[in-house]
Amino acid sequence: MRQESRSELMARVQELCFACLDLNLYLDNNPDDSNAVSMYNKLSKQFEQARCAYESKYGPLTNFGYVQSRCPWQWVDQPWPWDREFND
Incomplete structure (x- = not known):
């Protein structure tokens, strides 16, 4: 099985994040839609x-709250996830 590149992993994280956010907004107005709840849970x-696949290979995507850091502190590693230069 081919390993995803850094940019492919980031794109996957971003796509899934957007889909979850979109469904979250929909469910705010349609809380009884069981199909949407099921899809939200699957996509979540x-x-x-x-996110875990990306962070285990390239480090945390947020500066606190989701993953622990090794020593030395990893949040300062370059390039930042939002920098264009991080792409392969």
């Missing part, structure tokens, strides 16, 4: 897996 799990 995929988002968590994609």
